[in-house]
Amino acid sequence: MEVFLQALLSLDRETARRQMRLALSDTNPATAIETLLIPTMERIGALWEQGDVALSQVYMSGRICEGILDELLPVAETDEADNPQTIIAVFEDSHALGKRLVVSALRVARIPVQDYGLGVTLEELVKKVRQDRPQVLLISVLMLRSALRVAELVRQLEAMSERPYIIVGGAPFLLDAQLWRQVGADAMAANSAEVLRLLKSLGISAAKAERSVPL
Amino acid sequence: MTTGNSSLQRVLTTLSHREPDRVPLFLLLTTHGAKELGLGIREYFSRPEYVAEGQLRLQRKFGHDCLYAFWYAAAELEAWGGSAIFYEDGPPNAGAPIFTSRSQIMAARRPQVTASPILQNILASIALMKQGVGDAAPIIGVVMSPFSLPVMQLGFENYFTLMADDKPALLHLLEANIAFCIEWANAQLAAGATAICYFDPVSSPTIVAAEWYRAWGLPASRQAQAAIKGPIAAHLASGRVLPLIDDLVNSGMSVVGVGALEDLREVKAACRDRISILGNLNGIAMTHWTPAEAENAVKKAIAQAAPGGGFILSDGHGEIPWQVSDEVLHAIVAATRRWGTYPLQAELTDGA
Incomplete structure (x- = not known):
């Protein structure tokens, strides 16, 4: 997770993508999201809260993660409900x-x-x-x-x-x-x-x- | 200790890191002027005479130590061809971004201050304030930093993306903004402003990483600072400032605005005898303060930052919200007089 986190914070899209591919080679997409993407985004949120990362890094990290999802996961895996709660x-x-x-x-x-x-x-x-x-x-x-x-x-x-x-x-x-x-x-x-x-x-x-x- | 200072003397003494007769107080009021004149906010900002009269009345009413020539941030966007959105109960907001494509950014040319009706109105209000107050109190002019103006020009998201992905376009925009910022600041000084408040929230580590700040925010600030012909206060509008103190000192800033969430004692330790502090009462909390809470907040800020001078008490954001009552403002003034008279009472300086 640390490598993925640092890749996001330094806007290193290639390394972030590689880390996600690595995670996907070991497990299914849902687990990769649960164990890598979400905890990393949570950690970045906490770091912003503590003043250790900037809003620009939070924003760009989110964009990179969204890009990775769009690119690496089939659409069916990121489906959206018809009636969001x-x-x-x-x-x-x-x-x-x-x-x-x-x-x-x-x-x-x-x-x-x-x-x-x-x-x-x-x-x-x-x-x-x-x-x-x-x-x-x-x-x-x-x-x-x-x-x-x-x-x-x-x-x-x-x-x-x-x-x-x-x-x-x-x-x-x-x-x-x-x-x-x-x-x-x-x-x-x-x-x-x-x-x-x-x-x-x-x-x-x-x-x-x-x-x-x-x- | 000196006694019976004028507001300007009081401010100049504290800026030289000495203790004046009492802690200077800047009530950075904007829309409250409309209340004084019984006008709606849009109407108030339609004529320089209204804003000048509003500021003069507020200064007489509260007896604080400055006039604030800040109309609203979106005025600069209007000068660039954008718009402002007015509300009945708050400051005008920036309208839609003016640059929505790379080609528009690359075609950006700075507006001429002399050709902008809104900027000319602001200059006229400064001249009228100067006529009204003379040299008794400082008049604070305001510019958006070249590095922060793009938030209004592009929107936050597009601006972050530009910084990440398109340096040539970013540099082109910053160059235009730097030239505009310098011309606009110097025009305000020429019209009668005593000092310039350089609003630069994007440079705060709250907003951008140090790498981006050092690459673009700091050089822009240095260029502007070198060409603006008067004292400058850097204000990060509630963004964290502590990690930037050395840079601000080195780039020649006289004052730094400190947000309400920052540890004022820690900031004072970093600033002492190098750069003066402006801050850091919580403007949002002010909307529900009791007079006693106002007094406690004033007392705490003075205890933390006033010893030795180099401190102007104000809110931490650079604008007191419309919703803050006169009762609270009077309580802040009274508490500043009670607790801010030098030499400070032992109760405040023990353990400082």
């Missing part, structure tokens, strides 16, 4: 990077996710969530005003018989550890590895696995 949106905000990092990690972990995109307004999001009824809603923001609007989103979603579990992320929540509770979210993820961990704790894992979310 997880939805992600950049809420009332147009800063895409945080969502991109999470989507990248979810793709690598083969967790299906429906992407509502950027700048999703309160009204749009409430309407779509009521219609799609996801089990988990991932909210990404950069601006404080958007983070504070999550409170109103939660309030409006409370009217649903079973509202989704809401996980928030983004700079305002990193800078103020109390903020996610204050706006009524169910959890905060400091990085994409934490999103994976939280989803796992909710029973959501790879595309073909059975999933259930306690609500």
Whole structure:
């Protein structure tokens, strides 16, 4: 794993690809993803959290891993469910990077996710969530005003018989550890590895696995 | 110890790593000026007279030690042909990236400051601030660093990809940005700004690896620093700064902005007598602080960074959010006067 990790951090695509091929020669694709790709991405998330790697390295590592998946694994192995239980949106905000990092990690972990995109307004999001009824809603923001609007989103979603579990992320929540509770979210993820961990704790894992979310 | 300093004297004394009468306080307020004038944020930023009047009123109201000539970051993108998105309750944001292909990057030509209505408005506001405040308080102008501007020009993802995969295009863009940054900073100084805040979040190890910073961020900063005709504060807008202190000192920066998550005591140890610190109150937490919490935060920052001078108290991001109440701002001011008067009280300096 160390060689793979260093290859990703130094943007050495060739070595990363070689390491993945090596893993695939020993085991099936699902196990290779579980034992090499996901733990490495989790480790990179933790290193960013500690200040030991930069956001650029997190982003480029995700892109390299996605490229490897596309290249080395048959499409059938990375299939996506028709009705993902997880939805992600950049809420009332147009800063895409945080969502991109999470989507990248979810793709690598083969967790299906429906992407509502950027700048999703309160009204749009409430309407779509009521219609799609996801089990988990991932909210990404950069601006404080958007983070504070999550409170109103939660309030409006409370009217649903079973509202989704809401996980928030983004700079305002990193800078103020109390903020996610204050706006009524169910959890905060400091990085994409934490999103994976939280989803796992909710029973959501790879595309073909059975999933259930306690609500 | 000196007494009865003007804001400018207070700041100059601390920048020379001596203790003035009290710790200078920069309330880096932008959109609060609109509240003072009873205007919406878009309207407020439509005329230089409004922004100048907003800054002058804020400085009179809170008695802090600067006027802040920062309108909003996307103003520079507007000068490059992009747009800004306005909100009722927060700072304007950058609109869509202006460069979406390599050929557009290679065709990039820097805008002329004199030909940009938004930049001319900002310059006019600085001139009006200068008329209003004279030499009593410093006016802080702002530029985006040539290395950080591409986040708005390209978007983060495309910018990272450019740095990884297309150095010729990157260097072409940086060259255009460096020339623009120098012209824009010097125009603000000529209009009456006392110093330039050089916002450079991308150089932080939070955002890019040291290898990229040393290859492009640092050289861009050195080139800009050498040609900007006034003092410069490097501000990484909440990004980690500690690993860069030596580089910032060596490139001649006078001040470094420090984010709220950084260990201020550790930063002070690295900066002492070499570069002054601006920071590092938590602007996000300020939105729900009580006056007592504000006082504790001020007291803690002063204890950690004020001994010996070389410290200006401010928020850690370079902009106080719209949602921060006047009550909290007044509490910060009162606490700075109470705990920031030199010589500092023993309670603050014991164990420093």
